[in-house]
Amino acid sequence: MTIGVLVADDQDLVRAGFASILDAQPDITVIAEAGDGEAAVALARRFRPDVALLDVRMPGTDGLEAARLICAESETRVIMLTTFDVDSYVYEALRVGASGFLLKDVRRDDLIHAVRVVAAGEALLAPSVTRRLITEFSRVRTVPAAAPSEPGLTPREQETLVLIARGLSNAEIAAALVVSTHTAKTHVSNVLGKLGLRDRVQATIHAYETGVVTLGAEPGAPGPHPIG
The missing domain is CATH 1.10.10.10 (Winged helix-like DNA-binding domain superfamily/Winged helix DNA-binding domain)
Incomplete structure (x- = not known):
């Protein structure tokens, strides 16, 4: 079974790089690309991808709002992409239904593995940023x-x-x-x-x-x- 993927990132080279890596796999097909959150939501509604790879920071509708809408409206699994200094609202993205997140400097094999794992129904986190999630838990929870x-x-x-x-x-x-x-x-x-x-x-x-x-x-x- 082929995994259909939507890649959304406002940086053309980053988006093209991720799409190229994933599309080269025999069991993964990039069915749509978006440069902002609004386009990502529209394409997710149109193509119903198995996995949506969303940049956290995008112009207009940001990754958080895009993740919320996509998760609420479909069975598409969402992976958030973030920089090394994790954006504070990645935590919120997980709360609204994202299945995990990766750093933008993720290794090629780890990116491919992440898409396969999430498409199979599991959740995935990058341990290098999991510690920041724990910190966020302690900050927001009474x-x-x-x-x-x-x-x-x-x-x-x-x-x-x-x-x-x-x-x-x-x-x-x-x-x-x-x-x-x-x-x-x-x-x-x-x-x-x-x-x-x-x-x-x-x-x-x-x-x-x-x-x-x-x-x-x-x-x-x-x-x-x-x-x-």
Whole structure:
């Protein structure tokens, strides 16, 4: 199955470079390119790409608003592109449904891998900027007196939410809960479904915002990696 991709960036050379790299892959086709957020939203509505690669800062309709509209109106998965100094509203982009973000200096192979991972329904973050997300969690969240239970979740699903937020894979969740990987996947799906969350990124943000988990050790691993 071919992955249809929309690439949106106001810098012509950057956009052309990403499009060229992705279009050269046998399982990826760049079906549209846009130079601003408004055009990106219009093209997403027209072509319904599997993945939209959006620059955070674009003229007119910015990447955040484009991500919000695209995620609200379609099943298109969004990856945000940002500079090394992460824009403050990347956090908000993840909250509105983006499936992850990458630095603009991402390596060729990591870019290709990211598109494939996100198209498959997983979420992906660049660890070099994940630490900044954790900092953002601590800045915007008010910690409650006691960690609350999430209404609607069973005790086991509550445990699963905590483990998702701590970055554990399905296999690691299964080991922690002493269940099969299949059962762990079911718990993860139930958590996302009951809370109305798009993927593990949103589940992690939700867990931190509501105080289900508190700030802990910062993750760190080479190269972008899928969450779960």
